[in-house]
Amino acid sequence: MKNKILNRFIGAVDDRDEYQRHEIYKELAFSGILLWYLTLFLMFISLIFDTIHNTLSFATPSLFIINMVYAGIVIVKIRRKNLDETDCASLEEYEEKKKQLKITSTLFAVQWGFFMLFFMEYVSPYISTGEIDVDWWDVVIWLIAGAFFGMTQYSISKSKIQKHF
Amino acid sequence: MNRVKEFRKNRNVTQIELAKRVGVARQTINLIENDKYNPSLSLCISLAKELHTDLNTLFWEEKNHEE
Numbered sequence: 001m002k003n004k005i006l007n008r009f010i011g012a013v014d015d016r017d018e019y020q021r022h023e024i025y026k027e028l029a030f031s032g033i034l035l036w037y038l039t040l041f042l043m044f045i046s047l048i049f050d051t052i053h054n055t056l057s058f059a060t061p062s063l064f065i066i067n068m069v070y071a072g073i074v075i076v077k078i079r080r081k082n083l084d085e086t087d088c089a090s091l092e093e094y095e096e097k098k099k100q101l102k103i104t105s106t107l108f109a110v111q112w113g114f115f116m117l118f119f120m121e122y123v124s125p126y127i128s129t130g131e132i133d134v135d136w137w138d139v140v141i142w143l144i145a146g147a148f149f150g151m152t153q154y155s156i157s158k159s160k161i162q163k164h165f
Numbered sequence: 166m167n168r169v170k171e172f173r174k175n176r177n178v179t180q181i182e183l184a185k186r187v188g189v190a191r192q193t194i195n196l197i198e199n200d201k202y203n204p205s206l207s208l209c210i211s212l213a214k215e216l217h218t219d220l221n222t223l224f225w226e227e228k229n230h231e232e
Contacts, residue, residue: 016190017188017189017190017193018189018193018204018205018208019189019190019192019193019196019202019204020190020192020193
């Protein structure tokens with residue numbers, strides 16, 4: 001079934017061999033990632049237009065659902081086959097990987113927190129009403145949300161590190 | 166460098182003929198001969214059988230250097 005879909009999609013008359021399939025999968029995977037980012041970008045643009053016009057168009061939630069469903073399916077399938085796991089043979093290696101995760105999760109949390117604060121408290125109200133009214137409580141909320149996001153990211157990523165010692 | 170090309174020429178087999186016998190494209194045989202693609206073990210075995218040799222002779226580099 002998968003071969004039939006693949007052949008039809010790429011316009012081939014017969015089954016591809018292992019090298020061809022390998023290359024086709026690589027190209028499709030990369031273009032899939034690009035397409036995902038493109039739909040995310042389009043959703044963001046659509047959200048900005050919706051905010052300007054104080055409405056909710058069909059495109060914004062549709063693109064959001066497509067993005068989430070696609071990401072969910074990919075994550076579940078990859079997780080089911082344990083393709084996102086990292087094996088550690090020693091305690092030193094495990095600690096090193098954990099340290100790397102802490103750094104990336106912290107950066108991710110800060111990046112996400114500041115982006116959300118900037119977009120939700122400055123950009124969104126400005127394009128919607130033309131007024132910006134931010135108090136310290138809003139900043140604290142987004143900092144806590146960022147920290148929560150980073151911790152969740154860290155704990156999920158840590159669960160993918162397998163100890164073999 | 167593997168010895169697929171050498172064994173194929175010794176047996177007077179073209180790339181397309183060998184490709185058809187092992188069930189891959191001619192392009193794949195060309196890439197294997199030029200060390201631009203690492204074939205799967207099952208394809209290596211098929212190639213070795215078609216060229217009437219064994220995996221070591223066909224793919225084991227150290228042995229090739231010794232000779």
